[in-house]
Amino acid sequence: MKIERAYTIVTAPGRNFVTLKIVTDEGVYGIGDATLNGREQAVVAYLEEHVIPALIGRDPQRIEDIWHYLYRGAYWRRGPVTMTAIAAVDMALWDIKAKVAGMPLYQLLGGKSRERVMVYGHATGKDIEACLDEVARHVEQGYRAVRVQAGVPGIASIYGVAKRPGERYEPADAELPAEHVWNTAKYLNHAPKLFAAVRERFGDDLYVLHDVHHRLTPIEAARLGKEVEPYNLFWLEDCVPAENQESFGLIRQHTTTPLAVGEVFNSLFDAKALIENQWIDYIRATLTHAGGITHMRRLADLAGLYHVRTGFHGPTDLSPVCLGAAIHFDTWVPNFGIQEYMPHEDVTNEVFPHDYRFEDGHFLVGESPGHGVDIDETAAARYPYRRASLPVNRLEDGTLWHW
Structure with missing residues (x-):
């Protein structure tokens, strides 16, 4: 062949x-x-x-x-x-x-380590009450784990929050980068109130996640992790930029809140010190951006030696091809933690037919030979490429910040 x-x-x-x-x-x-x-x-x-x-x-x-x-x-x-x-x-x-x-595919990797793959959904709202309503909607749909993101008073546009109730958060909607404004103090003062409200309304059994999206310094992240400990987060994601892996060592000294990072990683070496020093609890790299199945197997094996579990990135800007392959990987990998799930639009699923399915807060892997996702090239041709950019972030004084 x-x-x-x-x-x-x-x-x-x-x-x-x-x-x-x-x-x-x-x-x-x-x-x-x-x-x-x-x-x-x-x-x-x-x-x-x-x-x-x-x-x-x-x-x-x-x-x-x-x-x-x-x-x-x-x-x-x-x-x-x-x-x-x-x-x-x-x-x-x-x-x-x-x-x-x-x-x-999961059989070729070594067979099932589990019967189903737990996922988390995204609940967003312009304020805490709106976010809680979205959490309730996800719970009704069977989700056991939900990422919560809410607007912050005094910040006009914030990462992870949809423009209108009930809509998904989609950041890439302009040819050139939109510019957002950030204020760390306002965020730090407000964020713990969101988690307190979630726990008050939904109790302790719901898995609650949150994405900081690289916005904080290590000591600021340490403060946040410590302040949210009473609310028992499943994880605090991307609390600082990870180029300096030792930053997470400082955060770890101050908090027992589990830490997740890695959606922008593209190799094992981006996470090596984080894993070997047990500074993180979940590795978030994706099959698409980190060298595919061959390389991610090595990263997952290294992580497993240090009690670090997988928590693959799963946004709508990765195609169902990546998601389908990830579900096979998740079904096999021994140290699985959770899988992110942002549902694709119907038109996306039309172009990428697949055999995985969502049921009661979990993915069930398909049994078709291969990874179970195909592409309808005739349908794909109806939707030409259009340039789109992610936003950038600035502090209130105009300084470019981490988006």
């Missing part, structure tokens, strides 16, 4: 998605998610100019060798563009291998 051709499909059914399709000379094909939100065309160029020409004629079953060929052979290692391109190839090759074997 040889790789006969490979090509990218760029489509925007609700959001921009980049899909890599690899076709063998025996007619078996696999697809991988190559979406890098806000930098989609950079990955397309990397794939089309540098990766795809090097794949033609290779044996698609030599997944390990091809992964190292693309990683070590590029010389310029890691980085989000390179690792997203590698991940797309890797995901597609695992899809092919599982189809040839006649197995769902």
Whole structure:
């Protein structure tokens, strides 16, 4: 069996998605998610100019060798563009291998470690009461775990909060970056009130999560973690930028609130010190941005040695291809923690038919050979790419801050 051709499909059914399709000379094909939100065309160029020409004629079953060929052979290692391109190839090759074997992907990885995959949903509101109403809606839908984000008095627009009640939060809605304004003191004074209100209304059994989105300094994050301990959060996510991994050591000294990080990571090395020093509790990297299944298996195995569990990023700017592969990975990985779930729009699901399903706060993995997600290229062609950018953040005095 040889790789006969490979090509990218760029489509925007609700959001921009980049899909890599690899076709063998025996007619078996696999697809991988190559979406890098806000930098989609950079990955397309990397794939089309540098990766795809090097794949033609290779044996698609030599997944390990091809992964190292693309990683070590590029010389310029890691980085989000390179690792997203590698991940797309890797995901597609695992899809092919599982189809040839006649197995769902989780069986090829080693079989089930669990019968279902717990997910968390997103509840947002312009104020605390509106957020609580959204939490109630999620609980009614069967969610056992909910991420809560509410507006802060004095801050006009805040990460994670939808523009209107009942809508999903979608940050990439402009060709050029929107500019938001941030005030740390206002946020720190307000956030604990949200968690107190959630616990008062929903009790102690609901798993409650919160995303700080890199906004704080280590000592500010330590203060927040300590102040919210009475509300027993499932995790506090991305409380500081993680370029300085030792920042989490300082936070850990001051709080027992579980810490999660990693949605912007693209390699094991981004998390190595965090894991080995047990400064975090959950690793949030994604299959699409962190080198695919081959690399994430190594990251998860390292994490498992230090009691760190997986909590994969799962926004709507990653396609159902990534989500489908992640559910297979989640079903297998021994140190699973939780899976993020932002439901895709109906039009997205039309372009990406799949066999996974949501039921009572969990995902149930499909049994189709491969990762169980396909792409309808005819439908995809109806939704052309449109440039979209993530926002940027500034402090009230105009200083550029972490978004």
